[in-house]
Amino acid sequence: MMYQLDMGADGTDRRFTYVSAGVERLHEVSAEEVLLDAKVLYGQVVAEDRPMVAAREAEALAGMKPFMAEMRMQLPSGAIRWSLFSSAPRHAANGHVVWDGIELDITAQKQADEALREKQSQLLLAMDIAKLTHWEFDVVNNIVTADDHIFHLLGTTSDQEGGLSMSPEEYIRRFVHPEDAGIVATEVALGIAADDPDFARQFEHRIIRRDGTERVMLVRSRILMDACGRTGKILGTNQDVTEMKQAELRIRQLNRIYAVLSEINKTIVHEKDPLSMLKKACQIAVEKGGFRMAWVGMHDIAAQKVQPVASDGVVEGYLDLVNIDLRDKARRSGPSGQSFLSGEHAICSDVENDPLLALWREEMLKRGYRSCASFPLKVAGKVSGNITLYSGEVGFFNEEETLLLDELAMDIGFALEVGESEAKRRQAEQELRWRTAFFEAQVHSAIDGILVLDNAGRKLLQNRRMNELWKIPQPIADDSPQLPFEIGQVKEPECLLQKIAHLNAHPDESSSDVIELLDGTVLESYSAPVRGSDGTYYGRVWTFHDITERKKLEAQFLRAQRMESIGTLASGVAHDLNNILTPIMMSVAVLRLGMSEEKRSGLCDTIEMSAARGAQIVKQVLAFGRGLEGERHPLQIEMLLTEMEQMIRSTFPKDITVECVNPPHLGLVLGDATQLHQVLLNLCVNARDAMPEGGRLRLSAASLDIDTSYASMLPDMAPGPHVLLEVSDTGGGIPPEVLERIFDPFFTTKEIGKGTGLGLSTVHGIVKSHGGLLKVVTALGKGTTFQIYLPAAPDQAAI
Known part of the structure; x- marks a missing residue:
């Protein structure tokens, strides 16, 4: 089993951060249990072994040296198992000590060692007490005499072999493995030549039984000297130790495998390639495990x-x-x-x-x-x-x-x-570094100001253009809390603070606004949330685009549009003024003829009324011509419609009937009065031109609440309270081939010199800038209705 243990620098606060799948076989517990509580594993150490383990661990921790210890573990089933733990400590960045280690199950090795010791003891005792497989070699007569048991070990009987006695040479020829014949012959010669009465030998050799199987014999012998001091007899015992030798071989093999397992696991810990x-x-398997090849x-x-x-x-x-x-x-x-x-x-x-x-x-x-x-x-x-x-x-x-x-x-x-x-992690890190560098280069080279915030509102990234647009000094740009400085640069700081608070409370929302700074700079801002593929909210991105010049051009364009509209109304204004001046001129001529005081007073009233009417017309034209754009306030649509009705009634041909449906208590609209006035005027002029033979022009307004279902059917429509304005005519309608292009800039169906093709394009842009929607409904031969949906503003004082 491989494991990784995280430990406090003082040896406390232990927890396993990794254990391999072998933990279930070795400890009868799951990896999840061990990862949740290190005591699950530590608690299995047998109580008698714990002081030794603690001492070894303390020694290794003190010197940051490898730890190795054999210990007994008591499993949940009650079984006792031997384990060899080997690990190496290293310091972690958080000050803790991390142990990378392995655990080997050495129970079989311990049991085999114990069994071997017990078997060897039993065999020695049996040979000493029972004198099993006893034999005697008569050196003088060159005869070996054995008991029946040794013939049983040889897979035969004394009767089959012609009796209990035979020469050493015959024994070697019949039963000793050819490769070991020299060993037996040498031992016999050593015994014969010995001159020490205490001479004794112990050696092993292989035999081949009559059934062809091989066995291993352990031979112990000593000499008996005759009266002349020469070896007269050699006495000995034979013991079949085949199983013991096989057990020893298995233990050696297991030890080699354990060594391989240990060394390879050490290599795994230290070798990263x-x-x-x-x-x-492979090298360890061959060198430590004795394998021919791996x-x-x-x-x-x-x-x-x-x-x-x-x-x-x-x-x-x-x-x-x-x-x-x-x-x-x-x-x-x-x-x-x-x-x-x-x-x-x-x-x-x-x-x-x-x-x-x-x-x-x-x-x-x-x-x-x-x-x-x-x-x-x-x-x-x-x-x-x-x-x-x-x-x-x-x-x-x-x-x-x-x-x-x-x-x-x-x-x-x-x-x-x-x-x-x-x-993969290194590749991801490299890719992340590349992406980060590329992203930062893009951000800093962007023409827009960019500000990136994390999910707590802390600044992560801010490009140079952001500093330039907001005139942020470098010391403040380097410091994270710069919002107070930015708020101080804005004409309407409360609106910006409310917007920020709203987005913080609604992290899923995006926002698009126009912000005007104290120095006259106009910024178009856009803010959107940043989410991962799993939906995790990471923060928010703000972008700021300088539209100061664009706003100036738009203002010039709208003024030009108003001048065009005034030119369009000029004939109507002139006709109306002519009608006003006629009674004035006639009254002046009558006054010169002389008349009673009563008649003179009546003529003066007529002149005064006509002059007042003329002044009102001139006032309307001048107000429209001088209108200022850009400032948006809560507006009462009723007043806007009333002013438009008065203007078109006094300037449009009399064969066009003007109808105005202007219900009271309409919702307020947050907008630019001059721009919305221009929207209505452009649509009314188009309606007039669509009815050259006369007809009916209808202005109307209504409050309505658009639900989610209806909003989903209209592009760029948000649900909620709205005010609907409609301008309808009874003209010939708009053909399909013209309808699809009416909002294209410079597209017109009028004669050259009678239209710029920018009227409806301007109307569409103004409505969209107010967060509204422009919709057209037309039928050939019946007329056309333009519908303007404007979001209702909060209920507050209107202008």
């Missing part, structure tokens, strides 16, 4: 092969021949192909006799491979490759080794996953 880690793992293959998705990427040991070109092709049934039949496809280990216990290895058998045997096993390497739960190990022994991979090697493969897979995540 995945390929170097894999190469080192190699790691990774999945080549395009070729559908397991391609070697690291190896060590007796390779001798074998990997150039292996060619594990996952699309070829024969070439995927070996352990490497099977472990990759199944996601589980695959074992071949006998290379020479396994039919699935037919393609590779000859080459494997040439290199001394007698058994092999392949273990899948899983990254994020998916098999990405495998590690394959080759042993020079038949049947090397038993259950215990396989369990350990399964855990080894899991740890390597986890290391690859961590490496892959780390590579």
